[in-house]
Amino acid sequence: MLTSQRKQRILEQLAVDGQVVSKTLSETFGVSEDTIRRDLRELSAEGLLQRVHGGALPASAAIAPFAERKTLALDSKRAIARRGAALIEPGQVVIIDGGTTTAELVACLPHSLELTVVTHSSSIALALADHPHIEVITIGGRLYKHSLVAVGAAAIEGIAKVRADLFFMGVTGVHCEAGLSTGDYEESCVKRAFASRAAETVVLASAEKINTASRWVIGDVSLVNTLVVERSLEESLTAPFAARGIAIIRA
Known part of the structure; x- marks a missing residue:
């Protein structure tokens, strides 16, 4: 052969x-x-x-540059984002990670919602600029241009001062054994730091991220409390996560 x-x-x-x-x-x-x-x-x-x-x-398909990822699985991302937005309660402190799915999440937030959002994403911060009742706290650091987020020691130091109710984590791979992963080392460190400062962590996962892996491990799937997936995703794909005690919400 x-x-x-x-x-x-x-x-x-x-x-x-x-x-x-x-x-x-x-x-x-x-x-x-x-x-x-x-x-x-x-x-x-x-x-x-x-x-x-x-x-x-399998390698994750969600590691392309930000501009390319914006159009990948757009309908499922929007459905997942709407369901994720419904988890937010008025008055909470919510960490919103950078990414194309979290960008759709922000677009779902009503202008009447009172909220504090912590983010290291310049695009997320700008998207919330016209929300009159949402206070935005930005985490600074070196700009990682692939995902348009701040990373590095300054970002980690800023995160240490946060205490949040929810963290919407962006990932490129979600695998029950290989864990949560992303394409950049420093970005994985920032995501792990955010997860340690939130009472609950939510992952919005379109189908191309499930049972795939990327180069850098964020942590075990035990970091996640809730996994939001599209309604059509096969039960066999979500069952291992549910067995680990992770709440599965279908959009």
């Missing part, structure tokens, strides 16, 4: 099973584990999968 054919078979199996194991692939194709690891390394470099210890998981 040619290398290209083997790689295609690996991707096909990954699509069906949701993960592949290097040892099993080695036995299936009758090649060494070193050969399989090289295949996975090359496929990872092409962005076609995410390598993990012992094998690989």
Whole structure:
């Protein structure tokens, strides 16, 4: 079997099973584990999968630049955002992460809502500028241009002074075993810091993020209290999260 054919078979199996194991692939194709690891390394470099210890998981499609992600799964993001916005109570302190789904969340907030929003996203802050009853607290730091958010030591220091009711966390991958992940190391640190300062963490997850992984781990799925997904998502995909005690809300 040619290398290209083997790689295609690996991707096909990954699509069906949701993960592949290097040892099993080695036995299936009758090649060494070193050969399989090289295949996975090359496929990872092409962005076609995410390598993990012992094998690989599907790569998240939500790691494209911000402008491209704005149009990805737009209808499902809007439905999920509307359902997420319904979780907010007047008078709360709410952390809103950067991202395209959280941008849709902000668009759902009524102008009559009294709220304090903490964010490290300049685009989220600007979207709330004309809301007369929403106080906006911005967290500063170095601008991470891919997601248009502040990161770094200054951001972490500012976050340490926050005590919030809810945190709407943006992620690129949600996997019951591999955890919550994103495409940038510093961004993962900021998200983890925010989660530690909120009573509850909510993840708004469109279908392309479920059971996928990105390069940098934010933390275990136990960081999440509520997962908001689209109504059509298969029960089999959400059941492992529900078994971990995570509330599943369908939009």
